Amino acid sequence: MHNKVVWITGASAGIGEAVAYEMAAAGARLALSARRTLELERVADAAKAYGAGDILIIPFDITDEAKLPDMVRRVMDHYGRIDMLVNNAGISQRAYCIDTDMHVYRKIFDIDVFGQIALTKRVLPIMITQKQGHIAVTASVAGKIGVASRTAYCAAKHAMMGFFDALRAEVHQHNIKVTCITPGFIKTAVSENALKGDGSRYAVMDDDIKSGMDVTKAAKIIMRGLARGKKEIVVSQLPEQAALFIKRFIPGLLFRVMEKKAEQETFK
Numbered sequence: 001m002h003n004k005v006v007w008i009t010g011a012s013a014g015i016g017e018a019v020a021y022e023m024a025a026a027g028a029r030l031a032l033s034a035r036r037t038l039e040l041e042r043v044a045d046a047a048k049a050y051g052a053g054d055i056l057i058i059p060f061d062i063t064d065e066a067k068l069p070d071m072v073r074r075v076m077d078h079y080g081r082i083d084m085l086v087n088n089a090g091i092s093q094r095a096y097c098i099d100t101d102m103h104v105y106r107k108i109f110d111i112d113v114f115g116q117i118a119l120t121k122r123v124l125p126i127m128i129t130q131k132q133g134h135i136a137v138t139a140s141v142a143g144k145i146g147v148a149s150r151t152a153y154c155a156a157k158h159a160m161m162g163f164f165d166a167l168r169a170e171v172h173q174h175n176i177k178v179t180c181i182t183p184g185f186i187k188t189a190v191s192e193n194a195l196k197g198d199g200s201r202y203a204v205m206d207d208d209i210k211s212g213m214d215v216t217k218a219a220k221i222i223m224r225g226l227a228r229g230k231k232e233i234v235v236s237q238l239p240e241q242a243a244l245f246i247k248r249f250i251p252g253l254l255f256r257v258m259e260k261k262a263e264q265e266t267f268k
């Protein structure tokens with residue numbers, strides 16, 4: 001990653017922040033994006049301790065499609081190229097389908113799906129001209145397994161797995177790599193920031209996330225996978241790995257387990 005220009009969205013917290021530090025330590029030149037400027041400045045300052053040289057902060061809301069051309073231009077004006085785009089911004093959900101307003105489905109899809117696609121489409125022509133590039137997306141184990149209380153989130157992450165798997169086939173001929181990162185439970189503010197059925201913030205760190213993988217450990221696994229150009233990086237502990245295995249080979253059993261888990265949930 002030394003001297004590579006790496007643009008990370010969702011870099012103001014959690015997985016994006018931790019990946020930014022790993023990239024800084026590896027000598028990448030960073031562009032960091034999210035909505036909160038102050039948090040991005042905090043991350044940029046901290047990244048200097050990891051050895052980061054040049055860091056560009058580009059705050060924007062990933063759903064604001066009209067602003068994307070200007071955001072891309074700012075990265076290009078500063079660095080002249082984009083070697084890697086890490087589409088990491090995202091938001092989750094904690095509410096049953098029956099209680100979830102349609103505007104919440106639309107909001108989650110705007111952030112987790114259409115925002116990523118729109119930014120990727122803006123960066124793609126640059127990478128094609130460069131004859132080189134690497135696009136990653138932070139999907140999820142929820143992009144492979146349906147989990148109760150996350151119908152919008154699972155649908156969005158399944159969509160992202162499909163989009164980027166298809167894109168990989170298209171852009172291989174242009175020497176562009178595509179990586180789907182599929183984390184299980186990682187200890188971040190993801191459940192606190194998740195949307196309830198009415199669109200308000202869930203504001204609870206749920207038990208699965210509390211006992212999730214340390215975010216720095218997750219970032220190191222992601223970094224290793226990206227550096228190797230892996231097509232898929234699974235970042236999970238044993239229970240999620242077991243769930244993925246069972247889904248693949250005994251799907252009926254996995255569906256039964258997910259039903260039981262839903263019956264035991266307390267917040268519904």
Ligand SMILES: NC(=O)c1ccc[n+]([C@@H]2O[C@H](COP(=O)([O-])OP(=O)(O)OC[C@H]3O[C@@H](n4cnc5c(N)ncnc54)[C@H](OP(=O)(O)O)[C@@H]3O)[C@@H](O)[C@H]2O)c1
Nearest residue numbers: 010012014015034035036061062089090140185186188190
């Ligand atoms: N933690 C997990 O267990 C887990 C598991 C699987 C997948 N993931 C995925 O990992 C990614 C990062 O999540 P995290 O766990 O690090 O959660 P997080 O701490 O809540 O971070 C989410 C990031 O996305 C940014 N973001 C949210 N909405 C945005 C918007 N409208 N425009 C631009 N940026 C936006 C946030 O920044 P601002 O608020 O400053 O905009 C923040 O930097 C997400 O895609 C998530 O779905 C997480």
